[in-house]
Amino acid sequence: MYIVKVLVEHAIYKLDTTYDYLSKYQVLAGCRVHIRFGYQQLVGYVVECQETLFTQKQLEEKNGFKYSFIQDVIDQKPLLNQELQELANYLSKQTLSTRISCLQCMLPPQLKPSTNHSVGIKYQKVVSFVKDIPLKTTKQQEALNYIKEHDLLPIKDYPFSTALLNNIEKQGAIIYKQVEVYRNPYNEHLQQEDYPLTTSQQKVVNQILASFHQFKTFLLYGVTGSGKTEVYLHLSRFVIEQGKTVLMLVPEIALTPMMVSAFKSRFGKSVAILHSKLSAGERYDEYRRIIDDEVKIVVGARSAVFAPLENIGLIIMDEEHDASYKQESPPRYLTSQVARKRGAYHQCPVVLGSATPSLESYSRALKGAYELCILSQRVNQKPLPQIELIDMVEEMKAHHYEVLSRKMKAKIQETIDKNEQVILLLNKRGYSSYVRCLDCDEVLKCPHCDVSLTYHKDTHTMRCHYCDFQVPYQQKCSHCGSTNIKLIGSGTQKIEEYLQNNFINSRVIRYDVDSTRKKQGHHQLLKQFENQEANILIGTQMIAKGLDFENVTFVGVINADLSLNIPDFRANERTFQLLEQVSGRSGRGKKQGTVMIQTYNPDHFVLQCVKNHDYQSFYQKEMEMRKLAKYPPYCYLISILVQGKKEDDVTFCSQQIKEYLVKQLPKAIVLGPANCTIYKMNDIYRKRMTLKITNTTHVYEVLHAMSDYYNKKGRKVNVICDFNPYTTI
Known part of the structure; x- marks a missing residue:
């Protein structure tokens, strides 16, 4: 007989321990089993199986409780290999998450330890x-x-x-x-040979391959259009020829189709795709292809970092600076940390690529922790696009109140007339930002969140972008009954309508979360624009990186100040990265590109650095500010979110936690507690504290003890610790 230690499927702290069951036969660690847990029929995950010489009765007399037998074994072999099982335990400790949540994030929906999923072959x-x-x-x-x-x-x-x-x-x-x-999530059949590398590209390839059989992190800093993708492809071909596998990561699903096309055209069926836009069946089939060793390359978004590849020879993270690489739900991991952990396990190089590296990565490269590789010129030897800052204050003085400046309007029409294409960035979806009553000054807000509702014209609804609450749009104030209400602000839907009505021969595609909800929505819209079925692409930050269209000669940014004024210490960095990346979409073909950026603050140092494509000056200035304020990379930053249904409980416990932290971590700087930017979200009140520390020796023990205390059943608040906070909402 065997004692089987099982984790149950519910990812809550009070159940984050193994429960003992009996089995007449040995069950391999890593398999799922059906168990009876109290009055529920659940799925469990086997952590350990030990043989015992005692009978069931002897065990019950010895330990003082009754044992149940597992009902049946679901899997014949473990779902995760030894590496990923160890990685799940590591993530659980590092992110203060339950072990089962770490295991679940590694598996496709059909294989998660859950009674809600079934295998769909x-x-x-x-x-x-x-x-x-x-x-x-x-x-x-x-x-x-x-x-x-x-x-x-x-x-x-x-x-x-x-x-x-x-x-x-x-x-x-x-x-x-x-x-x-197997279901095929990618039906196009392309075949393309490798392009010859430039001297600079070949130098980078040789530099990385010199460390082929050892773990080392490389930061590939290459300007937009410098051919980083071609470097990835040549590195991948070499690795595959050596009998090893490649993990290729992109930050967002929006970028996946173009990267998939590049890799599929070179490596055909040996490429698997993993991202959340695949159907459950497609994702399950791709996962099985990887397990069955039928693929050599996995291309995917954040969760693909857990792909069950064996014998990895290279891990690549494109656009390594992107905030999408941060998982904002448990377990709150940073993809680059997981990638480096896997690189160390397989003793292979990890390549972090970006035209605008994060300050943390670039500072590590300058200190020698990472090895720096540089591509300073575009492949076609074309100069980077010329950037002009448009002062919208001057536009207002000239009594021009339209959303687009006179210069940008003229440039868009000129580009269309030349049969060239335009990309416009507005990092705000929907039609209008909010609705205001002009009589009583009331703004229609979400009843569950501390934010205004956004008007969506296509569905004629007011929608909350945080809890997805929706109500039909009514041209009547709910507070005073007045019909004198006004739509304030502009989103991508409104700009799409404006472009269609104000430009001759304009054919517009809107590219945002709302327009790409359908399966293959990203791929279809980008394909239409590539085929020049449209001459204007308007979108949110999804269009800012990774896109390569030769006929795009003009890029316009409608409101550069949106991201600059976010209450986040990374606001400057995020703005520089966003604007520099979207500027790089212009002039990638044979024609010179131009960029116009509309702003109310043209003298801001971030915008001046963008105008001059000057990453070095931005890096120096921003690092000086980070040093003065003691922000990363000069310290570790830990965000502690306290949330609960009752405002008084959140306030009391927040102060209690601060006193505990000040006492236990006397050398740490504890900021807060303060109301989150969005104080109430989905009927939950939220306060935040921020810890700045330079030494993490005792931090994990302190935070573990705090989490264990507050996250157990019956507590009035829930506490979330995040070691890599990327947002402050």
Whole structure:
């Protein structure tokens, strides 16, 4: 008999421990099992299985409680290999998350330890040749000869009627079979050979391959259009030829189609895709292809860092600076940390690529913790686009109150007239920012969150972008009943309508979260723009990076101050990265590109650095400010979020936690507690504290003890600790 230690499927702190069950047979660690847990039928994850010489009765007498037997074993072999099981334990400790949540984030929906998911294997009916026999008609004999040459094809692929095939099957010459097939999330068939590398690209490739059999982190700092993707492709080909595998990460799903196209065109079926826009079945099939060692390269977004690849020879993170690499729900991991952990396990190089590296990464490279690789020029030797700052204050003085300045309007029309393409960035979705009553000054707010509702014209609804609360739009004030209300502000929907109405021959595509909700929405819209079915692409930050369209010669930024005024110590860095990245979409072909950025603060040092494409000056200035204020990379930053349904409980416990932290960590700087930028979200009140520390020796023990105390059943608040905070909402 065996004692099986099991984690239950619920990712809550009070259940974050193993429970002992009995089994007559050995169960491998890493398999799922059906168990009875109290009055519930649950799925558990086996952590350990030990043989015992005691009987059930002896164990119960010895330990003082009753044992249950596991009901059945779901998996014949472990879901995760030894590396990923160890990584899950590491993540649990580092992110103060439950072990089961770390395991669940590594698996596709069908394989998560949960009673809500079932395995969806797809089968296809095929025709299988059995034997040659004399058939009744010449047509049947012709069909049998064809089947003999093309055995095991799906019925629909044979050039014969189903009735004819049924007659042959009845005579015993063929049989029908159900065979398992993989769903194909990517149907395009491209074939492309490697492009020759420039001298600079070859130098970078040689620099990285010199450390092929050892763990080392490289920061590839290359300006927009310098050919970083081609470097990734050449590195990947070398690694595959050495019999190893490649993990290629991109920050967002929006970038995945273009990176997939690049890798699929070079490596064909040996590429697997992993991201959340795949259907559950497609994701499950891609996962099985990886486990069955049918692929050599995995391309995907953040969660693909957990792909169950064996024998990894290279890990690449494109756009390493992007905030999308930070997981904002448990476990709150930073993808670069996980990638480096896996790189150390496999003793392989990790390449972090960006045209605008994060300050933390660049400072590590300058100190020698990372090895710096530089691509300082574009592949086609074209200069970076010229950038002009448009002062919107001057526009207002000239009594021009439209959303686009006169210069930008003229430039857009000029670009369209030349049969060239335009990209416009407005990092705000929806139609209007909010609705205000002009009589009583009331703003329509979300009843569950401390934010105004955004008007969406396509659905004629007011929507909360945090809890997704929606109400139909009514042209009447809910407070005073007045019909004198006004839509304030502009989102991508409103700009799309404005462009269609104000520019001759304009064909507009809107690219944001709302327009790309459908399956393959990202890929289809980008394909349309690439095929020049539209000449203007308006979108949010999703269009700012990774896109490469040769016919785009003008990029416009409608409101550069949006991200600059966010209450976040990374606001300057985020703004520089966003503007520099979107500027790099212009002039990537043979024609010179231009950029216009509309702002109310053109003298701001961030915008001046963007105008001059001067990352070095921005880095120096921003690092001086970080040093004065003691922000990363000059310290570790820990965010502690206290949230609960009752405001008084949150206020009391927040102060209690601060007193505890000041006492336990006397050398730490504890800021707060203060109301979060959005104080109430989804009917939950939220306060935040920020810890600045230079030594993490005792921090984990202190925070673990605090989390264990406040996150148990019956506590009035919930406490979330984040070691890599990227947002302050």
